[in-house]
Amino acid sequence: MKSNKLKILIASNGIFSSIHGGLERTTVNLVRYLSQQNNIECFTLFNKYVDNIDNVVNFCFIIENHIKLKEIILTNDIDVILFPGGPWYSIIAEEAVKDTKCKIICAYHSKPGHEILVLKSGLKKQIEIEKNVIKKLYKFSKLLFFPLYRYYKILNFRKQFQLGYDCSDAFVLLSDNFKNDFKKYYNLSDSKKITAIGNALSFDYFASKTDIDKKSKTILVAARLDESHKRISLIIKVWKRLFEKNQDWNLIVIGDGPDRDYYNNLIKKWNLTRIQLLGIQDPLVFYKDASIFLMTSAMEGWGMTLTESLQTGCVAIAMDTFVTLHEIIRNGETGFIIKDMDLRTYSEKVQYLIDNAEIRQKMALNAVKSSYQFKIDTVGKKWVDLFFYVNKDSDEK
Numbered sequence: 001m002k003s004n005k006l007k008i009l010i011a012s013n014g015i016f017s018s019i020h021g022g023l024e025r026t027t028v029n030l031v032r033y034l035s036q037q038n039n040i041e042c043f044t045l046f047n048k049y050v051d052n053i054d055n056v057v058n059f060c061f062i063i064e065n066h067i068k069l070k071e072i073i074l075t076n077d078i079d080v081i082l083f084p085g086g087p088w089y090s091i092i093a094e095e096a097v098k099d100t101k102c103k104i105i106c107a108y109h110s111k112p113g114h115e116i117l118v119l120k121s122g123l124k125k126q127i128e129i130e131k132n133v134i135k136k137l138y139k140f141s142k143l144l145f146f147p148l149y150r151y152y153k154i155l156n157f158r159k160q161f162q163l164g165y166d167c168s169d170a171f172v173l174l175s176d177n178f179k180n181d182f183k184k185y186y187n188l189s190d191s192k193k194i195t196a197i198g199n200a201l202s203f204d205y206f207a208s209k210t211d212i213d214k215k216s217k218t219i220l221v222a223a224r225l226d227e228s229h230k231r232i233s234l235i236i237k238v239w240k241r242l243f244e245k246n247q248d249w250n251l252i253v254i255g256d257g258p259d260r261d262y263y264n265n266l267i268k269k270w271n272l273t274r275i276q277l278l279g280i281q282d283p284l285v286f287y288k289d290a291s292i293f294l295m296t297s298a299m300e301g302w303g304m305t306l307t308e309s310l311q312t313g314c315v316a317i318a319m320d321t322f323v324t325l326h327e328i329i330r331n332g333e334t335g336f337i338i339k340d341m342d343l344r345t346y347s348e349k350v351q352y353l354i355d356n357a358e359i360r361q362k363m364a365l366n367a368v369k370s371s372y373q374f375k376i377d378t379v380g381k382k383w384v385d386l387f388f389y390v391n392k393d394s395d396e397k
Contacts, residue, residue, distance in 0.1 A: 087164020121228030207313030220290035225257030
């Protein structure tokens with residue numbers, strides 16, 4: 001007898017982990033939510049698992065061709081397959097769902113054109129770490145003729161996104177504000193398949209007034225240590241301006257990445273104290289303790305660490321580099337939004353929060369209240385509605 005439950009497969013060649021990046025955490029949270037729904041049966045396919053969720057069937061291999069993927073779809077009677085990491089598997093997926101009822105949804109967790117914005121910095125990083133001389137020279141040639149290489153990559157990415165869009169039954173962006181830019185940047189013929197669903201909160205915890213009153217004099221950064229994207233060097237420069245004046249405050253950085261040594265060298269070079277790079281940690285413990293949260297990203301699709309800071313009553317200061325920031329922070333009420341690269345104003349706002357505990361605590365309470373709009377129950381329902389919407393054509397056949 002056919003099950004009344006909608007069978008969803010969430011697939012990626014990435015890692016299934018709630019302690020890594022924002023995309024990974026939001027994916028785990030979505031799977032956990034789906035696993036608790038009476039009308040959903042959830043399956044996952046990842047290259048590696050850190051988290052394990054009850055009532056979810058896990059498959060573990062790298063998606064290289066359609067054969068194994070089609071086998072999972074047929075054997076488990078999958079209704080909808082979601083690729084949370086973008087359109088990269090769309091060609092394989094199109095072949096895998098052929099002659100099945102299965103629908104395809106792609107989600108993209110960055111701003112349109114993000115892959116081009118980080119192209120040069122990523123290429124420089126590859127050259128720096130490459131040990132093979134021939135490969136290093138090859139990559140250096142790309143940098144030498146970067147305008148041509150960039151043009152080639154733009155065409156390539158546009159082709160991939162066009163294929164991803166054409167093969168999908170729905171394409172999910174993080175914000176309605178991205179829709180027009182997405183259609184224009186990737187030269188899409190239409191945008192009728194595009195919908196927007198923002199990221200849900202990472203934790204079930206919401207700070208109370210008592211929790212906020214108990215917070216320590218700690219400033220927190222939670223980010224991948226990748227200078228081209230997160231620009232942690234700017235935060236270190238801010239701390240250089242502030243650390244001597246604020247002897248009872250500490251700066252803690254959690255997360256890891258390719259530029260950890262670079263940041264450690266800056267700290268040593270400027271003889272900075274009370275700053276720690278702690279690597280990958282369970283973030284909730286640190287959010288609960290910290291009073292101020294800092295972000296200096298060059299770009300973000302959503303900025304999950306900001307919504308995490310809201311719900312934990314950790315007042316955020318961020319640079320105005322991505323449009324969805326204004327959907328998360330109300331400037332002056334739940335945090336501060338600073339003009340990009342304005343380190344002077346940024347430092348002044350940090351000092352303002354340090355000096356004014358009463359205002360800081362009021363903003364923290366405002367932040368917690370505002371975070372309820374991003375609860376998983378609200379965001380998860382949008383996903384469930386989308387799954388059933390794209391599946392309705394199968395039901396009608």
